[in-house]
Each structure stands twice: as C-alpha cells, then as structure tokens.
Amino acid sequence: MSTIRDLLKDAMKDEVKVLVYAIRHFLSAGKLRYDDPADKLDEVLAQATEEDNRAIGKLFEENPLKIDEIHVYAMKIENGRFAFVFARNEEEATHFFCRVFQQWPKNCHQYPMDFPMAVGVRFRSFRELKREHDEFPALAGIYEREVKA
Structure with a gap:
C-alpha cells in the first residue's frame, strides 16, 4: 500500500x-x-x-524548496522536423526556439512528460531525458520523420 x-x-x-x-x-x-x-x-x-x-x-x-516545473514542448521546424524543448512555459520555449533556430516555430504543443520517445534502440520518457539537463530552457531533441512526396 x-x-x-x-x-x-x-x-x-x-x-x-x-x-x-x-x-x-x-x-x-x-x-x-x-x-x-x-x-x-x-x-x-x-x-x-x-x-x-x-x-x-x-x-x-x-517556493521555499525551489521546485521548478519544467514542461516539454514540440515545435515544428519544417515539414517532418520537430524540436522538443524543455521550458517553464510556452513563451520561454518559443523564445529559446527562436534563439537556437533563428526562426519562429510553425506551431507549439505541450507534450506529457511521460510520453515515450525512441532514443537509439530504446524508449525513454521526456521525464528521464530532462534529468540529463541542469539548466532550462534546453533542447530535448529533434525528431525527423519521413515526409511522403
């Protein structure tokens, strides 16, 4: 129990x-x-x-324990390419995206922290990936899918 x-x-x-x-x-x-x-x-x-x-x-x-709620946002770079960004809110994620990619994202959607992502040959949640970062906002990764012509 x-x-x-x-x-x-x-x-x-x-x-x-x-x-x-x-x-x-x-x-x-x-x-x-x-x-x-x-x-x-x-x-x-x-x-x-x-x-x-x-x-x-x-x-x-x-917030005496300095708990910092970090979320993950998926932002479209171009057809079939998405950046996942760890940030405190959508605005922070968007500004980070603009600094890194020198463009505005085509969209921005919050994903669940427990969403599984394929990393190499295994699946890991964004929550697990977040533990690899010390500062936020941060790039969680880039996802590329095959675009059908």
Whole structure:
C-alpha cells in the first residue's frame, strides 16, 4: 500500500509543486503523517479550510524548496522536423526556439512528460531525458520523420 511518504517522494521526483506543498502543509499541521495511506490525502483535502488553502498557496508562491516545473514542448521546424524543448512555459520555449533556430516555430504543443520517445534502440520518457539537463530552457531533441512526396 502506498503511503504519504511514497506520494511525497514521487511528487518531489516529478516536480509536482502544488502536491509537494499541500502534503508539506498537512504534515506540519498534523493532519497527515508520513506512514498514513496515500488515499488519506483525499480525505484531508476534502476537509481543507480556507486557512489551509491560503497556507498552501503561500508555500506555492514562495517556493521555499525551489521546485521548478519544467514542461516539454514540440515545435515544428519544417515539414517532418520537430524540436522538443524543455521550458517553464510556452513563451520561454518559443523564445529559446527562436534563439537556437533563428526562426519562429510553425506551431507549439505541450507534450506529457511521460510520453515515450525512441532514443537509439530504446524508449525513454521526456521525464528521464530532462534529468540529463541542469539548466532550462534546453533542447530535448529533434525528431525527423519521413515526409511522403
């Protein structure tokens, strides 16, 4: 059975900022314990007061743990060529793309971080690929598909 400790660990690893700070608040308020079953969080959230919500919001805004939510964006370079960019938001991704490719992307779509990508002979998620970068925005990779004439 999954515990609050497991849920917090996963939220930290996946950088789910609001979940990390909600759990942190309820732990410090004594409404949760690390060894509680993970589904107890649903009960606690259902009973959250306005004061709880303000405290979680404050933690989220102040971000004392410096959690940096990074997303991946696919941007079309030209027919059949796409760049995948790690960035905090679409605007940051677009500006990075423009600096690197000296053109505006034809489009920009956010992809799920757990989307599998073929890298060589194996599949890896964007979440795994993101761990290879220390600074953002960053180029996650370029995908080229065969264009039919």
